[in-house]
Amino acid sequence: MRARLSMAWLHRTLGSFFWLLFVMWFSSGIAMTFTGFPSVSERESLARAPVLRIAMALTPPKAAMAPANDVDLFAIGDRAVVRAFLGRTRVVTYADSGEPFKPLTEAEGLAFASAWLGARAHVVSLMAEADQWNPRARARGTLPLLHVALDDDAGTEAYVALAGAEVVQKTTRRGRLLAWIGAIPHWIYPTKLRQNGPAWKWTVIVLSGIGATLAFTGLVHGLRVVRIRRRSARGEQLSAIPFRDPWMRWHHIAGLAFGLFAFTWTLSGLFSVVDFGSRSDSDPDSDEVRAFRGGALDSASFVLAPGATIDACAAASASPLKRLSFARVSAIPYYVCRFADGTAETVRADADAARAAPLDRAHVASASRAVVGDSAVITETWLTEGDPYYYPSHFDPDVAFPVLRTEFANGTAVYAAPATASLERRYTATTRLHRWLYHGLHSWDFPAIYRHETLWHVVIIALLCGGIGLSLTGTVIALRKRRRGTVRA
Numbered sequence: 001m002r003a004r005l006s007m008a009w010l011h012r013t014l015g016s017f018f019w020l021l022f023v024m025w026f027s028s029g030i031a032m033t034f035t036g037f038p039s040v041s042e043r044e045s046l047a048r049a050p051v052l053r054i055a056m057a058l059t060p061p062k063a064a065m066a067p068a069n070d071v072d073l074f075a076i077g078d079r080a081v082v083r084a085f086l087g088r089t090r091v092v093t094y095a096d097s098g099e100p101f102k103p104l105t106e107a108e109g110l111a112f113a114s115a116w117l118g119a120r121a122h123v124v125s126l127m128a129e130a131d132q133w134n135p136r137a138r139a140r141g142t143l144p145l146l147h148v149a150l151d152d153d154a155g156t157e158a159y160v161a162l163a164g165a166e167v168v169q170k171t172t173r174r175g176r177l178l179a180w181i182g183a184i185p186h187w188i189y190p191t192k193l194r195q196n197g198p199a200w201k202w203t204v205i206v207l208s209g210i211g212a213t214l215a216f217t218g219l220v221h222g223l224r225v226v227r228i229r230r231r232s233a234r235g236e237q238l239s240a241i242p243f244r245d246p247w248m249r250w251h252h253i254a255g256l257a258f259g260l261f262a263f264t265w266t267l268s269g270l271f272s273v274v275d276f277g278s279r280s281d282s283d284p285d286s287d288e289v290r291a292f293r294g295g296a297l298d299s300a301s302f303v304l305a306p307g308a309t310i311d312a313c314a315a316a317s318a319s320p321l322k323r324l325s326f327a328r329v330s331a332i333p334y335y336v337c338r339f340a341d342g343t344a345e346t347v348r349a350d351a352d353a354a355r356a357a358p359l360d361r362a363h364v365a366s367a368s369r370a371v372v373g374d375s376a377v378i379t380e381t382w383l384t385e386g387d388p389y390y391y392p393s394h395f396d397p398d399v400a401f402p403v404l405r406t407e408f409a410n411g412t413a414v415y416a417a418p419a420t421a422s423l424e425r426r427y428t429a430t431t432r433l434h435r436w437l438y439h440g441l442h443s444w445d446f447p448a449i450y451r452h453e454t455l456w457h458v459v460i461i462a463l464l465c466g467g468i469g470l471s472l473t474g475t476v477i478a479l480r481k482r483r484r485g486t487v488r489a
Contacts, residue, residue, distance in 0.1 A: 015218070021207065023468060041398065143161075148160065204269070219260060222255040298333070303349065358418075400417035
């Protein structure tokens, strides 16, 4: 009896302060089924980038290549530049001279943005600090940012990182509005808080934990007070719902119908920022990428000149060439030609143009086996569409296909894409569990539902609407309690 009363008291107490948080989360969740936080996708970045031409590139970028994680060659104006990532640090040099890239001036940044947007833009501000749409700009090293806008019906705005000549954010009036009612409240995303990673993470953990506790105590208490086949002293059949107050009755009914969803949904939100004792994300780490590559990038191994590759790739595709990436798979160098339509093609670079060949399945399989070298391979599967772990999502629709899935005896599975010469994902027992407890319970991306977009929208929106009803009735009860004292059952 004491445990029952304690659970009811805890539920009422937490509900008095946090029901509006639930209303916000469920409501913003509906908006997020259609769009997330504004961003520039890889596909859009390629589509809007200047065309890379043979006259722009001369030799492999020897100075920047050896210690780099990734190296790309692309056009800025009428010159090609090399961008190398050293960890999280970007080093940008001119491809024709090897000299450090000079950050764009404000006038150059405006011209660059106008060309990228395809219309004449005007400067809004030169930003030395992050704003709502670039909360992690300082941590990512993209400041200063040139904020520009178009005088169009969509209210388009863009942000150019002057140091790297890169458009790092683009928003529209509709996208900003949906973010304010969706991603920003849902992810607890005020600018100042998001700039402090640990503070933001613990805010999400604490609020999600409180929400899960509120839902769990309400669900248990609601089930305990249900009256099944009970009669009054006069022999009359009693209602299964013991509350006389209409708001309490509807809250109880909504809790029985949607309480379990409310609990698993808020708890799964906590899993978005909590690891399970080891890495929970499916991105391969640096050691796994290095094993797939067979070592670091080496400029001496790129015998085939970049210019010859640019010429060959441009001639072979109807889509304009926008970027040339330097890759390595099992110690063999490859160029990756990336086109405006989002497609990619690999060219073996340790041979002359006459012998150049694309990356084949056998080579990808060999590189994939090296990622988990101490475990036997169980199966190798060629995928042309998604499986339960590697699939296009509503936030990341442009995953690479086809991919080779290699499964090992120790439970690890890796996914490698020949078209991009890259190790795309890595799953272990921990990351599989995290996938279902976070993405499964929060986004409801179960394959039987998620592969049918209309069905998925109907199911997830119906559940979220049920959560809103549960939260709103709880909010009314909490407000009435504060005004009049205890609401009697």
